Amino acid sequence: MKVLPESFYLRNSVTTIAKQLVGKLLYTHSKGHITSGLIVETEAYSFREHGCHAYQSRMTRRNQIMFGPGGHTYVYVCYGMHHLLNVVTNQAQQAEAVLIRALQPVEGIQVMLDRVNTDTVKRITSGPGKLTKALGIDRTWNGKQLLGTEIWIEEGEKLNTRHLMATTRVGIDYAGEDANLPWRFYWKDNPWVSKV
DNA sequence: TAGAGGATTGAT
DNA sequence: TCAATCCTCTAC
Numbered sequence: 001m002k003v004l005p006e007s008f009y010l011r012n013s014v015t016t017i018a019k020q021l022v023g024k025l026l027y028t029h030s031k032g033h034i035t036s037g038l039i040v041e042t043e044a045y046s047f048r049e050h051g052c053h054a055y056q057s058r059m060t061r062r063n064q065i066m067f068g069p070g071g072h073t074y075v076y077v078c079y080g081m082h083h084l085l086n087v088v089t090n091q092a093q094q095a096e097a098v099l100i101r102a103l104q105p106v107e108g109i110q111v112m113l114d115r116v117n118t119d120t121v122k123r124i125t126s127g128p129g130k131l132t133k134a135l136g137i138d139r140t141w142n143g144k145q146l147l148g149t150e151i152w153i154e155e156g157e158k159l160n161t162r163h164l165m166a167t168t169r170v171g172i173d174y175a176g177e178d179a180n181l182p183w184r185f186y187w188k189d190n191p192w193v194s195k196v
Numbered sequence: 197t198a199g200a201g202g203a204t205t206g207a208t
Numbered sequence: 209t210c211a212a213t214c215c216t217c218t219a220c
Contacts, residue, residue, distance in 0.1 A: 080214035082204050129204050
């Protein structure tokens with residue numbers, strides 16, 4: 001298997017990277033367990049639009065990792081109880097990121113079932129808050145390099161472009177016009193794509 | 197330093 | 209449809 005190089009993340013089109021991440025394999029190595037899943041759903045965010053935490057290049061303590069170079073994780077807490085995983089892209093100061101919204105479980109399924117406390121495989125990674133729990137990711141993982149031994153992404157399955165769908169993003173009504181951007185990408189008919 | 201709200205989820 | 213739940217950002 002081939003780990004995606006840093007150059008994959010440093011490119012300047014966050015939507016291109018978000019599309020290409022669908023079908024890749026995301027791995028974590030947490031507390032002695034390897035877990036992985038095929039990425040089946042992503043969303044792109046850019047400092048150029050209202051949906052993004054770093055809109056107008058405003059840097060805060062929370063989002064500062066987005067202003068670093070691509071190839072790092074951006075993990076933050078949402079609604080006080082869910083950790084969401086982003087992949088930072090583009091060069092330093094160009095704050096862009098791809099939100100990982102859903103996976104199809106591949107390795108370490110029993111470990112993931114235990115972490116989410118369920119026995120239904122379909123439940124463990126079919127949503128952005130759930131997949132971080134399944135993979136053992138919390139906010140201490142913010143800023144980790146995606147080339148390391150704890151979290152990385154490998155080449156996965158070649159996805160027929162007919163199966164790649166683009167729609168509007170979820171849960172960003174506050175973004176006004178930019179909420180209409182077709183920046184959510186998902187694998188058509190894959191059962192792990194999150195319910196909206 | 198207080199107050200408001202959120203890139204969600206699962207139960208009702 | 210709604211509550212859970214807490215960190216972050218903003219304004220005073």
